[in-house]
Amino acid sequence: MTVLLCADKPGKTLDRLLERYAMHLQWVADDHPIPGSHFGDPEAGLIGNTLLVRNDTPLHSAFHETCHYICMDDQRRQALHTDAGGDYDEENGVCYLQILLADQLPGFGRERMFRDMDAWGYSFRLGSSRAWFENDAEDARTWLMHYHLIDEHQQPTWKLRK
Structure with missing residues (x-):
């Protein structure tokens, strides 16, 4: 694909x-x-x-x-140059947010993001990005909400982490 x-x-x-x-x-x-x-x-x-x-x-x-x-x-x-760094929780937040933001780009959307992430080789313990997002990503949602990057409706707040 x-x-x-x-x-x-x-x-x-x-x-x-x-x-x-x-x-x-x-x-x-x-x-x-x-x-x-x-x-x-x-x-x-x-x-x-x-x-x-x-x-x-x-x-x-x-x-x-x-x-x-x-x-x-x-x-x-x-100080950002090349290596974004970050820990495990942040990486999960990044993956979750990229799926949500895909819905904000006409012609892309989360369904295509799921397919592209899986085709490229992102690995999730449940076997696919969709399974992770729908069934195993509560920690990522909580992390993003804690930093006010998404709201309670899982919509981007358009803010950067402080």
């Missing part, structure tokens, strides 16, 4: 979502390496409040790095 890429139609509107978090989107030429990419090309890069992508960057990767930026504290955000 092919995953959606940043070059695909939904990815072309990613900048509007990023603006809600005071982030910037920077496109990198297809024949250049992606600066700030922790896992290497074609994965998204993150330097400060700038998300770096190429046409072949998977859209789920752009969301994952965006959610790392949202979920980290101010101190880490100010």
